[in-house]
Structures are given as C-alpha cells and as structure tokens.
Amino acid sequence: MTKEQVLKKYFGYDKFRPLQAEIIETILAKQDCMVLMPTGGGKSICFQVPALVMEGITLVISPLIALMHDQVQSLQANGVPSAFLNSSLTSVEQRTIEEKCKSGELKLLYISPEKLFYNDYLNFIKTLTINQIAIDESHCVSTWGHDFRPEYTKLNILKETFPEIPVVALTATADRVTRKDILTQLGVPDAKVFISSFDRPNLTLSVLPGRNRLKILQQFISKRPNQSGIIYCLSRKNTEDVAEGLRKLGITAMHYHAGVDSKTRSEVQDAFIKDEIQVIVATIAFGMGIDKSNVRFVIHYSLPSNVESYYQEIGRAGRDGMKSDTLLFYSFGDIITRKEMIQNSELPDDMKEVQLAKLDRMKQYAESEICRRRILLSYFNEEAQNDCGNCDVCQNPPKKFDATIFAQKALSAIARTEEKVAMGLLIDVLRGSQNRSIYDRGYQTLKTFGVGKELKYEEWADYITQLLNSGIIDIAYDERHSLKLNAISWQVLKGEKKVDLVRFEAYEAKKARLDEETPREKTKKEVIKDALFEKLRVLRKKIADEQNVPPFIVFSDATLSDMAQKRPINRFQMMAVSGVGEQKFNQYGEEFINEILDFTGKNPSFGRPKAEKGMTYLETFEMYKTGLSIEEMAIKRVLNPVTIISHLVKLYQDGQDIDLKQYIMTYEYNQIIAAAMKINIQKGDALKPLFESLEGVYDYGKLRIALAIWEK
Template identity: 40%
Template structure:
C-alpha cells in the first residue's frame, strides 16, 4: 500500500497529475521491481509516462531507443518542463554538433541525466557503445517497438540489432512499448528482444469516441473541402501516400481558403518543424502529410483524421486514426477508398524480395477487407488486434449507423468452411474463392482442384460475395489466417463446431466500391450539369465570337462552358477557376458570361452550392515559369525539353496548358525555322474559320502529308496566343 502511495505522490510531484491512467501504475511498479515489461497501449493512453516516471525514481540513467529525431526533441522538451535542470533529459543522435554531444555526455556522466533518448542508428556506433558501458543504466525503453517486426507497419532493420547491443553494453531490464501490434507482431518483438518471459500489459484498443467511415474515392478533394468547411476551426490531419499529392492537396486547400500546410520527409527540416509548430500552436487548422508526420504528436484536440489514400496496413491506419480525439472528445476518421489505389500499391511492391512482397500483400488485403466490409468497423479493427468486441452495434461507425440489409447465410458459411476442409487447410482465401466460383487458372489446374467435387459449386455468386463470407467467418473465429504461412486458412474449433451443428447465421453484402467508382466515371462524377444554361452560354459564345471576329472555341472551349453550367460562376475571380479558363481569358471575355449567369441564377432561384466550387491550383505546372522564361529568351524547344528531362510531346502539353490558362507564348522564332510562311498562313486561315481547333480535323482538312501532328499543335498554340489572348 505504501508503495502505491509513494508512486502517486511521485506522479503528483514530478508531473502534477492526481491519478494514473489505465495500466500505467502496474506497468511502472513492474519496472521498479526490475522486471522486463511489454506495454501495448493505444495512442493517447499515456505510454511515455510509463518510462518517464520510473527513470526519475530509479538510480542511474534510462536509455530510451526511439525512431524519430522530431519525436525525441518533443519528449526531451516536455521532460525539461517538468524539471528545474535542463540536463535531466537529453537526446543523442546525428543532429547534434560535436560540442553539443560532449555536453550531453558530461551531463550523463555527472548523473544529472535521468533520461537519454538514442536513435537505434546512434546506438550501434562504437564510440557510443563504449561510452554507455561506463555509466549506470537503470533500464532500456524501446519505444515504437513494432518497428522490430517485418509484420509491423513501420519495419526498421536497425531495430533488430538492439538486443545484441544491449548485451554488449550491459544488461538491465527492458520495457518495450507500442501503440499498435497484432498478436504476431507482439510475439516478434518479445522474441527479438529476448523478453518472452516479460510481463505483458495490454490495454483495450477500443477508442469509443472515434467515428470510422470509408467513402468511395470520387471527387475526394471536393468532399474533403466540403467536410473541412462544415468543421471550420477544428484541427485535422490528412494523410496522403505520396509527397507530390501532399503538396498538391495542401495548395488546393489553401486556394480554397483553408489554413493548411504540407509535411513530408522531402522538405527541409526547418520547413518541416515550422509547419509542425504552426499546427501545434493552432496558426493553421490542417496539416496534409505523409506518414512521416505524427509519431509522438501530443496534440489532444485533433478532431479529424482523413486518409486521402488508403494506408498500406491496418496497423498504420489504426495508429494514424488514433491521433484524433486523444482528449476523449470528438474524433472523425474518414478514409477514401478505391481498389485502383490497392493495385497501385501492389505495383510499388514489385522488385522487392518475395518474402517482403508476400507480407506487404497480406497486410494490404487486410486493409481491403476492412474497407469493403459492411460489418461494424470497430469489430473488424479490434479482431485484427486480437481483441473481441462483443457489442453488435457500436453506434459510431458508418456501417453501424447505416446498416445494410441482412440475409440468412448459413448455407454459404457451411460451403466456405467445407471448402477449407476439402483442400486440407493449405490455401489462402483467394484460391478457395477461385475453386468455389469455378475459376480456371494455372494454380487451380496445377493442384487439380478443378477435379474437386466442390469446384464451381458457388458459381451462382461472385468473388466479392465469397470474400465477404470468409471475412465474416474470420471475425466469428470459425477460421484463422496462419500468418507464418502468409495467410493460409485454417479451421478453428468454433468452425468445426459450426459444421457439426449449424445454427442460423446472418450475412450482409459488402460495399462494392468498384461498381460505384465505374458508375461515377461513366456519368462524369457526381455534379449535375444545367443543360438549359449550357444552351444559353453557347448562344452567348456565338454572339461574342461574331462581335470579335474569332471562332467560338477561341472564346471558351466546350468543357469550360460545361463547367460553368455546373458551378455557376458569377464573378471574374470565380470564372478564372473554371476548367480551361485562367485569369487572362476570364478578364478578356468573361464579363458578358458572368453577368448572364448571375441573372440566370437570380431569375431561376438557383441555390449556388458556392461552398462546393473547388478552386483548382491555377498554373500548378512545375515547369511553367521555366518554359515561359526560356521561350522569352528564344531558346530552342528541343533544348527546353531536354533541360527538364521531358519528351517533346510533354513539352507541347505543358505549352498548351500555359496558353489555355491565359498566358501568351511567342513561338514565331521557332516556328519560322520549321514551317514556311505560306503553310503558316494556310493553318492560321483554317483555324480562323473552323468550328473547332481539333488537330485530327485540321490534319484531315489540310493533309497529313504536308503537316505533322506536332507542327499542327505548335500552330494551334501560336493561333491561340495571337487571337485568343
């Protein structure tokens, strides 16, 4: 009892807290007793305190092995705030100067430092090993311990070397901590750190305050802007897989009046930490980031986490969504899903070692199952982390709030389980589904599974359906995936019991994102075009073109008019963001058009969903400025393309984008060298009278033998520059 009182008084003394959270107290007591300790605690559960407090109580210095420099800096700053002496906590990594490293080592030797954060790479340096051998180490803490496992979402090979180095420096208790680990990853960590006998403290992974939703990836940027505007002033993180998308999306949000900044590993560290600070200090509302952002971000009031791209694993997804609502308040987790993204991720894996590809594929398929499943998202997530969720309806995910209609599925589950038995529990789900649906492929023929009695017995249903049946069987523990064999399906006792004594079993169809996707692409997305307005706009274009003696397409092309008939722009500024218009054209030809649209909107009582006019990033081409300046200097076009590593075809596209967005390009110096004057006049005359500037039509009319396609495109650029701007 005295012990507990002592711990509580230390908690109050050092950190000012009255009470421990969750498992913190028994974890700390276990460390103080000198035992190896394994801590599984979701983000926001207070993992750091589990090693910070005992380090202050015990004699010596605690070595904290942590993967990120930014994370170490945050933690050291936080610890220094609790103590009077800055020497109480230090980090030792590659970012320190020689003199700073000497100062750290002095503080450690003199016993001032209770916590020393070390990157795993720094731990392997011979000079650091020799230095650490000389000091008294209270214990080792391995933070973000999932980095040890190849099955973890952030595998780091250098984490595998921790145990041998600990043996070399000198033994002391080890505490391993992670916010996300499947049973497989947990075993990997304990085995690798030589702590299979460690006491395991596992907190529930259930975060009841988090709302989970998966949306089809259609007009995702538009949907994100709509969502953020409906949640004005709230803090949020948007995750993208590529740096390019991060930059693009952050810029799009900015031009749409949202305070957003980008964050990715390709930025210089000053910009990165500057943007992180802006987010933490609430100078901006949204950070658009790759997964490089977030480890150890202690902002408690992140109100939403959006995944623009589906993550590579459910562990990554759980950890990233876990950054929402850490204070127990609202936390909305939205994910945009398209199977095309999964195929893209699979493509990226090609070229990696086969074992790595297999692991990556398995982790990806778990993500697909989660996204497409129509059962409670919380149940799927918790099952993945080895925890049972007994509630039928969590009341805080899209599937529970909008359930799909159930149907009796007993016969399908029986068939799916019999299939596992028929192939002697040696195959993965996709192979089982191929047999049931009667798929003829090389794997089926090799194993002679087309000769099985059950071959084709489920062909009245498609792959999508049978995948859903197997997912439900997994969640109900009728079957399990043998992770050591990359997902081979085995029957569990509950499945054997079900086959012997079947009971009614309700199923729901999964979400079919692919058909939603293809429907949307056929109909050109979700926006509805005002056909009446389009006719009126075409009529106005004809009048303006006669008045200015220009072909109608030079004023505005059809896609631009169609976009106007969707978004109803009523100012020149709004018009400049319409597809293919740009500031130049908007100023030159726009007045009549915006006046007409404003009048039409008023007369027809149209409610403009102006909050949904997504402003695109005008002139976002990274080559634009270079191309314009080079053409001004009369540089050879082939040289411009070569300097930027572009094909000539790409350069033509870039130049077309530049003139369509309202900037003149004077190419006469180049064209005069490659096309004689008579032919130039012939083409200009053709474009002046034609109804369209379509290149194929122009070549048909003027003869393909006299002009190449690139000649014609160059002439079209010249024509638009001279006449249209």
C-alpha cells in the first residue's frame, strides 16, 4: 500500500498534515530525521505510516508504561498489529509477543529503554527484521531538556547496532541547544530536522492572579460540564487540598502524585482516561504517560519552572484539534518558591544558572502585556506574523495609567523602613494597618504610615509586583525577601522618571477572560447539532465501557464532531468522516449510523446533510468491488450506465484499483486510439469530434474507457 492508502485505511484521514508526508518519505528513503511537532500535532503518524508501508517491524522507544499502553491500544483499535514489551508483562505474555515479532505478525513494537538494556535484551532485537527505530519523547536524552532520563543516554548504541536503519527522534519541546544535543546523544548528528509550527491555535491562553483560585476553578469548570481537565499543582499537599475542595463543590475530582501508592495512582488514571472522573489534580508526575485526546482544559495552579514544561503540559489539552482552554495562576510567591527549589537543589552551579534563566523566561510569559502566543512561539524560535486574538492579552488589552505617585509612596515606605521589609509588611505600612508586627517595629510612627490607605491590599500587591517586574524595585531573597531600592528607584523618588502601570482589575472584571460564550445565541441547528454530539458521546461511552477501553479509543471528540456535522447514514458517508477507517467502521459504524438515524428521525427540522463531494464515486467503487457489472450498478443506483463508466474512469485516474480493460475489447481500443491520434485529440478535449469521426459506432462510455487507459 502507498502511504496515502495506509493513512485512509488505518487512521481514517484523507490527507496528511503539513510536513508529515515529507517526513514519511525521508524515513522510507532510509534517512535519519528529527521531528519537532507540538503535542497533538501528529508526530506518531510520521513513524506509524512508514511502519505499515515497509517490510519488517518498527522499534519504538517509549519512556512510560502507561504511554505505551495507550498508544498500542489506539493502534490495535485501528487494526494495526502492534504490542509493547515492559515490566508490566508476565513471562508468558512476553514470550507470546516475541513469537509474534519473529513470525512477522507485528508491525510495531514499543519498548522502554530499561527493558531494552536489561539482560542484554538487545540481542533478541537483533534477531528481528527492524525497518526503523523511533525514539519517542527524545528530549529525555538531553541534560538540557526539561525531563532528562539517564537511561536514555545509552540509546546511541541503537545506531551503532543498526547503522543502515533510519532513526527518527520525536519530541514536542526542544530549543536549539536541546535539539543539537539530542542528535549528538543519539549518534545521528547529521539527521534532517523537521520543525512543525509550534502554534496550537485551538488552545486559548489565559493568566490570572493567584487569588481566589478555588472560586475561579469552580466557575471555570462549571461552564464546561462533561469536559475532562487537568489541574497541575506544585506540591503533593496542593493536589490533595484542591481535589478535596473541588469535590466539596460537587465536581468529580481526584488527586495524583508520586506519594500515592501505585495501585491507587493506576486506578485514578484509568478512571480519568475512561471519563469517569472529570478533573484530575496532579503534580507533574502525571500527564506524560497518557494519550487521552479529549482533555478540554489544562490549569496550572502554580507557576511551572520553565516554558518547555508549561508548553508540554498545556499541550495535553486539545490533542484532537478541537477548541480547548488553558489557564495559569501566577503570583510573586510562586517565583520565590521556584527560586528556592532551584537554589536548594543538588544541581551543579552552571545548571542552576540555566534553570534560573528558564524560570525568568516563564516569569516574563506570565507577566506579559503582549500577545502570549507570540512569546511562546518566539521561545521556540518561531515568529508569529500577527497577534493571535485567542489569549487574554489580545482579548483584553491592559489599560495603563500614570502611577508615579503610588510608586513614590511605596518607594518612600521602603526607604523609611530601612529596606528591611517584605511585600506584605510594606503594604501594612502603606495602608496603616493596626497589627502587632507594625507596633513591634515602631512603624506606626513613620511619615509614610497610612499614606496609601486609599488602595486595597490586592491593589497594592498588584502594583508592587509590577514595580518589581519593571526593575524599579529589587528583592533580596537571602534577607527574607526584603524589598530594596536601586538607581531607578531614586530617579522615581526624585521625580526624574515617570511610572506607568497596568490598572488593577477586580476579580469580577477579570473573570470575563474565562467566558467562552459568544454574545450571540446559538441557532436552532447549532443547538440540535450539539445535542447530536452529546447523543454520540453517550453511545461512545457505552461502547467503551463494554469493551473496557477509554472512550477516545472508540472515536475522538473531533471525529464525533465531524460525524454530528455530516450526519452519515450509510457506509459511504461514514467512511468520509475524518478519523473513521475500515477497522473502526467495521467495529462501530452501524451503531453510530443507527443513533444518527434515530436522532434525525426525531428532529426532522434538522434536515438531511448535503452529499459529500466525491461520495457518489465512492458508492460506485464499493459496488464495483462486489463484482457487479456496469448495468447492474446502474440499475441499483438508478443512474445511466455512461455515468457509472465516468465514475469508474475517474476512480481509475485517481489511482484506485479499477480494471478498465475488462470493459473494452482489444480491437475496440485500437480503433478508438487510432482515430484519436488521427484527429490529434488531447487530454481534456471534448469527445464529440472523436465520436463523429468514428461515425457513432462507439458510445461515449467506450471512448472514455479507451482514452483513460491510453493516457495512463
């Protein structure tokens, strides 16, 4: 089969995404390559399709058991013979898979690095006919990557062992330094690098101050009923507290972190994947090992340590390409905590410096007053031509005002407290708070005591943070986070420099950023389409539960949405739905068609879907494959036989397996082509002159058949 035929038959797609076809051709040409595509961008297709085109078996190195399980389960659901080898298998299961590998039954074998190098297991791999080696999550090989795994560093032995076999390294997140290191570590420094756009236009990007988090979470999630989401927290305790808080609010949520026993973790993850838990609250220990395509939102309760981690984690939303949301809570305390974690780590000083620099880039993103997508793309060395219009900054441009007086009040208070106070106590001084800390230090006698009582605590916290971020104030982390003056501070105090700050917005104003509803009301058709999607979603869950698989294994949300739009009511129409291949139709097609027929019967105002372009050709092709004659097809389809012939000719020209020669005798073909050459007929010319030159002996159907064979 060609790569296009494999794509349609096994994965149900009519065309490749950008770069996929080129990458596949590179692999088929036995050349090494590196693939950088965002999560959900279609990386797996790049090695799965050539695995099915080539003879032999593809070896896939994957870091996590759960990730292997999900990917193999998805492949098997599509009819692709595949398996994984890792520590979760019994010896009997392992031997069965090994026999299938040797007999050529399998096309893809997923294996962990630990398994590959345990007890010289590579010797078994050498006995197989390997056609390509795919290194998934290849950033794990680099110490510069955000998820370094020491066991990955041995993988260069694969290229040494199989020098003629193409190696493809795949990752969603790697800057220039990391890319170069990955290829060097894997022993393929000259591999061709394919960099897809890192843009994920289906993801909305929002950042909110780290206050009222639980209240915001409740409102955010309540607007997304039946939608799966992940909330990332910095600490184990955070995950437990947030999950419990959500449950008290009536939201099905569970926590997940490395301190939970493996059995419970597995149960929680399984329930989330099967849509039995709406929200999973987790540390970064969760996520890399799942392939769940219908996660509709990702929330960061705390600031991630770097842009790579943030990008990969938000990438777990909307893997199916459908609209999904991301939200990041940010506070200055997050920066302090992250810096302390880095400084107290056992990393060498040069790596600490790198991690601090990466944290600073993350801080810049969170505090951005320009399009957030531009910042993300810039980080990965990609330029955005326009603002995205799908982030909070684009949708709610910040309003600035002359805040010089407020800045001078804060700076004066820092000076009069002898630069010995952190932010909280400084705000108490400015607001004239009557508390013990103030009186113990005698700050109630300062001239600046109470000069800022017109602002609320939240307003001062917001403005002082902006002064810090603007470099107008410094902070001494080693002096209990005391605020310090610098040269710019004194310029402001002396009136030599003006200060513009973004005006503070109360929570009630900022929550508008979370509103996903458009001002207009949905049309009746849109409401009914959504209702059909929900019906199909319920059917999908029922089938998934019966088969004990995640719902997205049956069909993705994107496929259900396309199905609800097209409303297929026969095999030909269903096969035109994106994501429906032969195996999926054979397993589930009839049930979904019956559900659609039932729904449309109860909603006649919905109307019938328009016929898909090319659908009539597909119907003819399906009949042709059953062995019907042209006349029999014409009768069944209530069409003219010449029309059926035109369909067969078009299918033949498009590369389908059509035997046109059975419909024409050799002498007929010779006479028609001789006449065509005599009058110099060209491709695309009208057939009437040829018909007349042959005095009408042959009908237009015969002429089309002869010319199609001749042209090819």
